[in-house]
Amino acid sequence: MYQEKLIDIENDDIEIDLILLISDFFKIVQAHWKIILLVIFTVISVYTGYTYITYSPLYKSEATFTVETSNSDNGNYGFYYSTDTADQLSRTFPYILDSNYFRSVLLQKLGEESLNGTLSAETVSDSNMVTMSVESADAKETLKILNAALEVYPEISRFVLGEIQFHIINEPILATSPYNKPTVLKTLGIGLLAGIFIACVIVGLIALFKKSARTLDQMNQITNIKCIAMIPKVTFKARHKKTSQTISISDRRVSFDYKENIRSMQIRLERLLEKNHGKVIMFTSTVASEGKSTISLNLCQSFISSGKRVLLIDGDLRNPSLANMLNVKRSYGLNDVVNANEDILNYIIFNASHNLGFIGNTTVYKNPIPILSSTKLEIILATLKNYFDYIVIDTSPCGIFQDAYELQHLVNAIVYVVKYDFVSLQKIQESLSGLQQDNCIVSYVYNEYTQALNDYGYGKYRYGYTGYYKGSQS
16 A cells, blocks of 8 residues: 655645756757747737838938037137036936927927927937937928927027037938838848747746656655656657557567566566565556556566466456457457356467467447446456466556546556656546555556656666666665
8 A cells, every 4th residue: 555645736836947847848849849830920920910000100300419608708709618518418408308398489489289299319428419309200390390499499498508509510301211111121030039039938838837747756746656667658660650550579669678668567566466466467547548558568478478377458448459459359358258157268368379368359338337346357356366377457547537446456556657748747646546555556657758867877778777766666
């Protein structure tokens, strides 16, 4: 019996592994690059469309000049420049320009009730050089307002700066084209940068809040059960697409690493079952497509290779698959065995060497509970133990159906298959909570495990290659 760690996955503060986060980021990009490109293209399109739809042309007229003050107090009526004047100018020029009094005088000069443009000025630090500019949707208005401002400003500012005089460096001219006209290259560039930024934020948030099972440490945070194997992912080359894609340790295409990890799982299960003289092993998972049927079949093949006699039972009556994987055309299912009135061995299909027996077919049952809860099933298993060294039962995912919970009191060991980065930790925890059983060994297997950057070891020959994995217990 094991003790589950009752942890609130949603609220528990789990330390963020930066290396794992970066790894997840790039894996998400690699797996969903088409969607990411679509997001970037959408942002570019939206930004470009918005830019051109909302575009309003603006014209600008500007004049650059120097400001000199009078020294009439000394009896000299010439104009001069000093650093003190420059400092005062830089502080007061914008203030005067924004004052209501200046605006009212300017409007009076223009003969308008409101200013059809924006007037601004920049002073060069520690100098008497000023650039005054006007922006407006009307090119003629910009020149008109700028000339009027240049004319009235010296009169308005004499109360603060005294008598001043402008010496024009760059004369104001009529703008012939909008200064803010968008260019295709610039618009697309900004849209591209915005699209990449938004895509990175989305991918980063997904990676940050991802709570699927990816490491042994994560599993250790939600449960105390042992990890007995970390099965690597197997992929076949494209030229084999037309052939069977069932993963088997007897297939030369399957990696040595995969075969050795299956062998390691078999050895560890044998050692665990020896303690209570158990023979019946049940496989389940959280959801479908986690590979429990494939692993249960390969475990049987590994048992056979070591000289054991094994019975494989397809207990996933809602979605039977082992008959097709074994290429068995005509066979008997668990329902036939439960309702049998003759020798049970007559309902078992054996391989050529007679060391692998199989019970299962392709018949689908929408409600298999009456079959799985039959009292005869316990008697049948007790009888079959006399003929086989081990009995392996593949059942439905316990995160979806109750089938595995109906059978757990009949078995000696439960192997819970966890597919790498496939199911949330909370869902796994909820499913495992129903598998507490006295006198029953519960362990889990990581399937399609991808070696993380922070795992111990080098290459595929990492520490734990023979079964002593980081985070697991012997």
